[in-house]
Amino acid sequence: METILILSFNFFLASVVDRILAGDVLNFYNIMDDPKFEVMDLFIYMFVYPFFVYLVLYIYSFINHDNIVFFLLLTVMVTMGFEMLSVKLNVFQYKKWNIMYSGIAYTILYSLNVFFLKYVKVVIAKIKFRN
Template structure:
Protein backbone atom coordinates (compact mmCIF):
# COMPACT_ATOMS: atom_id res chain seq x y z
CA UNK A 1 0.00 0.00 0.00
CA UNK A 2 1.20 3.51 -0.82
CA UNK A 3 0.98 6.02 1.99
CA UNK A 4 0.82 9.80 1.58
CA UNK A 5 3.65 11.88 3.04
CA UNK A 6 3.24 12.78 6.70
CA UNK A 7 4.00 16.39 5.73
CA UNK A 8 4.66 17.82 2.29
CA UNK A 9 7.86 19.65 3.09
CA UNK A 10 11.40 20.19 1.85
CA UNK A 11 12.21 16.53 1.19
CA UNK A 12 9.16 16.08 -1.07
CA UNK A 13 9.93 19.30 -2.95
CA UNK A 14 13.55 18.19 -3.38
CA UNK A 15 12.42 14.80 -4.71
CA UNK A 16 9.94 16.40 -7.12
CA UNK A 17 12.48 18.91 -8.39
CA UNK A 18 15.13 16.20 -8.77
CA UNK A 19 12.72 14.01 -10.70
CA UNK A 20 11.69 16.86 -13.00
CA UNK A 21 15.30 17.84 -13.67
CA UNK A 22 16.66 14.36 -14.47
CA UNK A 23 13.52 13.29 -16.36
CA UNK A 24 13.60 16.49 -18.46
CA UNK A 25 17.33 16.09 -19.10
CA UNK A 26 16.81 12.50 -20.29
CA UNK A 27 13.90 13.54 -22.52
CA UNK A 28 15.63 16.59 -23.99
CA UNK A 29 18.78 14.77 -25.05
CA UNK A 30 18.77 13.32 -28.55
CA UNK A 31 17.45 9.76 -28.43
CA UNK A 32 20.37 7.36 -28.26
CA UNK A 33 18.97 3.91 -27.48
CA UNK A 34 16.17 1.85 -28.96
CA UNK A 35 12.94 1.49 -26.99
CA UNK A 36 13.90 -2.11 -26.16
CA UNK A 37 17.28 -1.14 -24.74
CA UNK A 38 15.83 1.81 -22.82
CA UNK A 39 13.18 -0.50 -21.34
CA UNK A 40 15.86 -2.96 -20.21
CA UNK A 41 17.78 -0.14 -18.50
CA UNK A 42 14.64 1.15 -16.78
CA UNK A 43 13.52 -2.29 -15.62
CA UNK A 44 16.98 -3.20 -14.36
CA UNK A 45 17.17 0.09 -12.44
CA UNK A 46 13.76 -0.53 -10.86
CA UNK A 47 14.81 -4.06 -9.92
CA UNK A 48 18.17 -3.01 -8.43
CA UNK A 49 16.90 0.01 -6.50
CA UNK A 50 13.93 -1.72 -4.97
CA UNK A 51 15.84 -4.93 -4.24
CA UNK A 52 18.68 -3.12 -2.50
CA UNK A 53 16.23 -1.08 -0.44
CA UNK A 54 14.20 -4.18 0.39
CA UNK A 55 17.36 -5.88 1.66
CA UNK A 56 18.87 -3.10 3.74
CA UNK A 57 16.22 -0.43 4.39
CA UNK A 58 13.54 -2.62 5.98
CA UNK A 59 13.43 -4.93 8.99
CA UNK A 60 15.45 -6.74 10.16
CA UNK A 61 18.36 -4.62 8.87
CA UNK A 62 16.57 -1.22 8.59
CA UNK A 63 19.59 1.03 7.98
CA UNK A 64 17.68 4.00 6.52
CA UNK A 65 14.28 5.34 5.58
CA UNK A 66 13.35 6.86 2.24
CA UNK A 67 11.10 9.90 2.74
CA UNK A 68 9.43 10.56 6.10
CA UNK A 69 8.90 7.06 7.49
CA UNK A 70 9.72 3.40 6.96
CA UNK A 71 6.32 3.00 5.23
CA UNK A 72 6.25 2.83 1.44
CA UNK A 73 5.11 6.37 0.61
CA UNK A 74 4.00 7.90 -2.67
CA UNK A 75 7.25 9.84 -2.79
CA UNK A 76 9.24 6.61 -2.44
CA UNK A 77 7.53 5.33 -5.58
CA UNK A 78 8.16 8.67 -7.30
CA UNK A 79 11.87 8.38 -6.51
CA UNK A 80 12.03 4.76 -7.73
CA UNK A 81 10.18 5.48 -10.99
CA UNK A 82 11.02 9.09 -11.88
CA UNK A 83 14.43 9.81 -10.33
CA UNK A 84 16.46 6.60 -10.48
CA UNK A 85 15.66 5.38 -14.05
CA UNK A 86 16.41 8.69 -15.80
CA UNK A 87 19.58 9.01 -13.73
CA UNK A 88 20.67 5.58 -14.97
CA UNK A 89 19.69 6.56 -18.51
CA UNK A 90 21.88 9.69 -18.29
CA UNK A 91 24.77 7.67 -16.86
CA UNK A 92 24.54 5.14 -19.73
CA UNK A 93 23.82 7.81 -22.35
CA UNK A 94 27.14 9.51 -21.71
CA UNK A 95 28.89 6.18 -21.26
CA UNK A 96 27.70 5.17 -24.73
CA UNK A 97 28.58 8.56 -26.18
CA UNK A 98 32.10 8.75 -24.75
CA UNK A 99 32.85 5.00 -24.87
CA UNK A 100 35.44 4.97 -22.08
CA UNK A 101 37.66 1.90 -22.01
CA UNK A 102 40.29 0.52 -19.66
CA UNK A 103 41.12 2.91 -16.83
CA UNK A 104 38.78 5.53 -18.26
CA UNK A 105 35.90 3.11 -17.73
CA UNK A 106 36.95 2.63 -14.11
CA UNK A 107 37.23 6.41 -13.69
CA UNK A 108 33.81 6.91 -15.32
CA UNK A 109 32.17 4.47 -12.89
CA UNK A 110 34.04 6.04 -9.96
CA UNK A 111 33.10 9.54 -11.11
CA UNK A 112 29.43 8.62 -11.50
CA UNK A 113 29.53 7.02 -8.06
CA UNK A 114 31.13 10.11 -6.53
CA UNK A 115 28.54 12.43 -8.11
CA UNK A 116 25.77 10.16 -6.82
CA UNK A 117 27.22 10.22 -3.30
CA UNK A 118 27.36 14.03 -3.38
CA UNK A 119 23.74 14.20 -4.56
CA UNK A 120 22.68 11.62 -1.97
CA UNK A 121 24.46 13.67 0.69
CA UNK A 122 22.39 16.68 -0.38
CA UNK A 123 19.24 14.53 -0.34
CA UNK A 124 20.15 13.29 3.14
CA UNK A 125 20.67 16.88 4.28
CA UNK A 126 17.10 17.76 3.22
CA UNK A 127 15.85 14.51 4.81
CA UNK A 128 14.92 12.54 1.69
CA UNK A 129 16.93 9.77 3.36
CA UNK A 130 17.06 9.29 7.11
CA UNK A 131 20.07 7.20 8.08
CA UNK A 132 19.80 4.74 10.95
CA UNK A 133 23.20 3.06 10.89
CA UNK A 134 23.97 3.99 7.27
CA UNK A 135 26.51 6.49 5.97
CA UNK A 136 27.72 7.88 2.66
CA UNK A 137 30.78 5.61 2.70
CA UNK A 138 28.47 2.63 2.38
CA UNK A 139 26.62 4.42 -0.41
CA UNK A 140 29.86 4.90 -2.33
CA UNK A 141 30.48 1.14 -2.20
CA UNK A 142 26.92 0.41 -3.35
CA UNK A 143 27.13 2.92 -6.22
CA UNK A 144 30.44 1.49 -7.39
CA UNK A 145 28.90 -1.99 -7.59
CA UNK A 146 25.60 -0.82 -9.08
CA UNK A 147 27.19 1.40 -11.73
CA UNK A 148 29.59 -1.41 -12.64
CA UNK A 149 26.51 -3.64 -13.03
CA UNK A 150 24.89 -1.03 -15.29
CA UNK A 151 27.99 -0.99 -17.49
CA UNK A 152 28.02 -4.79 -17.56
CA UNK A 153 24.30 -4.92 -18.47
CA UNK A 154 24.90 -2.27 -21.14
CA UNK A 155 27.66 -4.33 -22.79
CA UNK A 156 25.74 -7.58 -22.39
CA UNK A 157 22.59 -6.15 -23.99
CA UNK A 158 24.49 -4.47 -26.84
CA UNK A 159 26.26 -7.76 -27.59
CA UNK A 160 23.11 -9.90 -27.36
CA UNK A 161 21.00 -7.52 -29.41
CA UNK A 162 23.69 -7.08 -32.09
CA UNK A 163 24.07 -10.86 -32.29
CA UNK A 164 20.28 -11.20 -32.83
CA UNK A 165 20.22 -8.35 -35.35
CA UNK A 166 18.05 -6.20 -33.07
CA UNK A 167 18.63 -2.48 -33.38
CA UNK A 168 20.18 -0.90 -30.25
CA UNK A 169 20.29 2.71 -31.41
CA UNK A 170 17.59 5.12 -32.47
Protein backbone atom coordinates in the same frame (compact mmCIF):
# COMPACT_ATOMS: atom_id res chain seq x y z
CA MET B 1 14.35 -1.84 -26.50
CA GLU B 2 17.68 -1.05 -24.82
CA THR B 3 16.15 1.89 -22.96
CA ILE B 4 13.21 -0.11 -21.64
CA LEU B 5 15.51 -2.88 -20.41
CA ILE B 6 17.87 -0.46 -18.65
CA LEU B 7 15.02 1.46 -17.00
CA SER B 8 13.28 -1.77 -15.94
CA PHE B 9 16.52 -3.27 -14.61
CA ASN B 10 17.16 -0.17 -12.49
CA PHE B 11 13.58 0.04 -11.24
CA PHE B 12 13.96 -3.56 -10.07
CA LEU B 13 17.45 -2.98 -8.68
CA ALA B 14 16.51 0.18 -6.75
CA SER B 15 13.34 -1.24 -5.26
CA VAL B 16 14.94 -4.56 -4.24
CA VAL B 17 18.11 -3.02 -2.78
CA ASP B 18 16.15 -0.38 -0.87
CA ARG B 19 13.70 -2.99 0.44
CA ILE B 20 16.63 -5.08 1.68
CA LEU B 21 18.66 -2.22 3.19
CA ALA B 22 15.83 -0.01 4.44
CA GLY B 23 13.34 -2.77 5.27
CA ASP B 24 12.38 -4.03 8.70
CA VAL B 25 15.19 -6.58 8.96
CA LEU B 26 18.31 -4.43 8.36
CA ASN B 27 16.69 -0.99 8.74
CA PHE B 28 19.83 0.98 7.78
CA TYR B 29 17.91 4.09 6.70
CA ASN B 30 14.48 5.54 5.95
CA ILE B 31 13.42 6.90 2.60
CA MET B 32 11.35 10.07 2.83
CA ASP B 33 9.77 10.50 6.25
CA ASP B 34 8.31 7.07 6.87
CA PRO B 35 9.85 3.61 6.98
CA LYS B 36 6.74 2.23 5.26
CA PHE B 37 6.34 2.16 1.48
CA GLU B 38 4.71 5.34 0.08
CA VAL B 39 3.64 6.56 -3.34
CA MET B 40 6.67 8.87 -3.46
CA ASP B 41 8.92 5.82 -3.02
CA LEU B 42 7.37 4.41 -6.18
CA PHE B 43 8.05 7.71 -7.95
CA ILE B 44 11.71 7.57 -6.92
CA TYR B 45 12.05 3.92 -8.01
CA MET B 46 10.34 4.51 -11.35
CA PHE B 47 11.82 7.84 -12.38
CA VAL B 48 14.68 9.21 -10.29
CA TYR B 49 17.00 6.20 -9.97
CA PRO B 50 16.45 4.63 -13.41
CA PHE B 51 16.71 7.88 -15.37
CA PHE B 52 19.83 9.01 -13.52
CA VAL B 53 21.52 5.68 -14.29
CA TYR B 54 20.27 5.91 -17.88
CA LEU B 55 21.93 9.34 -18.16
CA VAL B 56 25.17 7.90 -16.76
CA LEU B 57 25.08 5.03 -19.27
CA TYR B 58 24.28 7.44 -22.09
CA ILE B 59 27.37 9.50 -21.23
CA TYR B 60 29.36 6.28 -20.84
CA SER B 61 28.52 5.33 -24.43
CA PHE B 62 30.36 8.46 -25.67
CA ILE B 63 33.54 8.30 -23.57
CA ASN B 64 36.81 6.53 -24.21
CA HIS B 65 36.40 3.20 -22.42
CA ASP B 66 40.07 3.22 -21.44
CA ASN B 67 38.97 5.72 -18.77
CA ILE B 68 36.18 3.54 -17.35
CA VAL B 69 37.64 3.45 -13.82
CA PHE B 70 37.94 7.24 -13.72
CA PHE B 71 34.44 7.62 -15.15
CA LEU B 72 32.92 5.21 -12.62
CA LEU B 73 34.69 6.89 -9.69
CA LEU B 74 33.60 10.33 -10.86
CA THR B 75 30.02 9.10 -11.26
CA VAL B 76 30.08 7.52 -7.80
CA MET B 77 31.37 10.76 -6.24
CA VAL B 78 28.70 12.85 -8.00
CA THR B 79 26.00 10.42 -6.86
CA MET B 80 27.33 10.53 -3.31
CA GLY B 81 27.12 14.33 -3.50
CA PHE B 82 23.45 14.08 -4.50
CA GLU B 83 22.87 11.64 -1.68
CA MET B 84 24.47 13.98 0.87
CA LEU B 85 22.17 16.73 -0.39
CA SER B 86 19.22 14.33 -0.07
CA VAL B 87 20.21 13.59 3.53
CA LYS B 88 20.31 17.35 4.27
CA LEU B 89 16.82 17.65 2.73
CA ASN B 90 15.56 14.65 4.75
CA VAL B 91 14.91 12.47 1.73
CA PHE B 92 17.04 9.85 3.50
CA GLN B 93 17.43 9.48 7.24
CA TYR B 94 20.44 7.35 8.13
CA LYS B 95 20.16 4.98 11.07
CA LYS B 96 23.02 2.45 10.79
CA TRP B 97 24.31 3.76 7.44
CA ASN B 98 26.94 6.25 6.36
CA ILE B 99 27.95 7.79 3.06
CA MET B 100 31.00 5.51 2.66
CA TYR B 101 28.71 2.48 2.45
CA SER B 102 26.92 4.30 -0.36
CA GLY B 103 30.21 4.73 -2.20
CA ILE B 104 30.75 0.98 -2.15
CA ALA B 105 27.14 0.30 -3.14
CA TYR B 106 27.20 2.80 -6.03
CA THR B 107 30.46 1.37 -7.34
CA ILE B 108 28.89 -2.09 -7.45
CA LEU B 109 25.60 -0.84 -8.91
CA TYR B 110 27.18 1.27 -11.66
CA SER B 111 29.54 -1.58 -12.55
CA LEU B 112 26.55 -3.94 -12.76
CA ASN B 113 24.85 -1.45 -15.05
CA VAL B 114 27.85 -1.19 -17.38
CA PHE B 115 27.99 -5.00 -17.62
CA PHE B 116 24.22 -5.14 -18.13
CA LEU B 117 24.43 -2.54 -20.90
CA LYS B 118 27.15 -4.54 -22.66
CA TYR B 119 25.11 -7.74 -22.28
CA VAL B 120 21.96 -6.09 -23.66
CA LYS B 121 23.90 -4.77 -26.67
CA VAL B 122 25.25 -8.26 -27.42
CA VAL B 123 21.81 -9.85 -27.13
CA ILE B 124 20.19 -7.19 -29.32
CA ALA B 125 22.95 -7.59 -31.91
CA LYS B 126 22.37 -11.37 -31.97
CA ILE B 127 18.63 -10.87 -32.40
CA LYS B 128 19.17 -8.41 -35.24
CA PHE B 129 21.68 -10.77 -36.87
CA ARG B 130 19.15 -13.65 -36.84
CA ASN B 131 16.52 -11.48 -38.48
